[in-house]
Amino acid sequence: MRVDQSQEDSSVGPNISTKRDLASLCEVEDSVTGAIIRSTFAYVDDQGVAWFGQAHGIRKYDIDVGDLIRLLKRVPDEEVYPLKSASTAIETKLLPRMLLEEAEVLQYLTQHHHQNLIRFHGCVVNRGRITGIALDKYKVFLRYRFEDVPHDLDINACMEGIRAGVKHLHSHGLAHNDLNPMNIALDSDDNPIIFDLGSCKRFGEELLSGGTPGWVDEDYTISAQRNDELAMDKIEAWLVAEKGQRIRA
Template sequence: MRVDPCIGANIRSKKDLTSLCEVENIETGAFIRSTFTYIDDHDKAWFGQTKDIRKYDLTVQDLNRLLQRVPDERIYPLKTTTLSGEAKLLPQLLLQEAEVLQFLEQNPHPNIIRFHGCTVNRGRFTGIALDKHSVILQYRHEDVPHPLNIDACMRVIRAAVKHLHSFRLAHNDLNPTNIAIDGDDNPILLDFGSCRRFGERLLSGGTFSWIDEDYSTSAQCHDELAMVKIEAWLLSEAQEKH
């Protein structure tokens, strides 16, 4: 597939990356490779990986050397593709998430992220426009000085998930990185890329270390188990802080 000529990703800091993670052997925990992604100001996507350098040891020079442009057609559906239309795997994931968010915007809940439509660049859907929140539950204890009311937080999460389930939709990837915290400490559910109706086949589901097994179909029990884990994690974080 042809990629537009370009001078390179040209990032200035690791903070510019969209993601930076390590792949490990699920049985032994042994390091396999570091992977990283970057979306530039023109919605051009970049991907890099290395088997030789751990993620914390990667320099900006390493990242710029290893990042390679991902062709638009690999990840972005054409603007002429309808939300319910056919698309290849990665573009299809974007379209399916937009379709779910569009449905939820028509059936809103105050603790589910607001959807404002899709962004378009170079004749393709390149992203999803959502409300922006600066604090994520995963880092809430680091970013906000006062303690979180865990009971209140979980009560709101359960209410938002109950709203999803009332439409026979399961999130299938609930974890602290997929929950934002607004200025009043209210949780907001994010990342609906794995959200499907009960029983539907999943192209992706769950986040490693937050699931007990790989998910192949959408199910209410995935969210119920996730909420138990999230509450246990919050209690553990609170105890460590004190």
């Protein structure tokens, strides 16, 4: 499956009016002192053109839109996007390979769909490269559920859905390997939808990336069922703690 978009290239700078337009905004701190080293940020425009920038010694909260526009630099397509029909190791470097592998996993899961896994509609192709993946869209993420939705969350029901989706992956010999509240969306009925399958691989395969700091007990490099089980325990503990804080408040 494929979704073709305009082949016109972007010749102007990033069209940003707020930090919310960014695809990511992160900080890198000194692990010993906690001092800020740099903030990094990324943006992807409507044509699938990627931009990346960094501000040394500045916290992300202190960066304004003018800084973003000035510091964002275009990333060459070949560094982030796989060719539509890549066939050699040279054509599939690390980041393009990760996107291509995620698309392949999602394509497989369309034949083995589960209600708690994101629905895949195909790949977006620009300039002869896969520049995006078309998925169902959700407005609420588990990470911000307590902030964005006023009514209570049934944690047991939520975890039951998460575990059901993960169990389905495991039944096909796949592990997600990067479960965390930012990779789980919620529909209008609070049913959890697992997405971001960039680290999803068959048991025993080597990972290109996996695990988000704070949601893993240790670094791991091999896809395994245990990675998901540990992450789900952490997610459940976090949900209980978050809910408790709001009750006390």
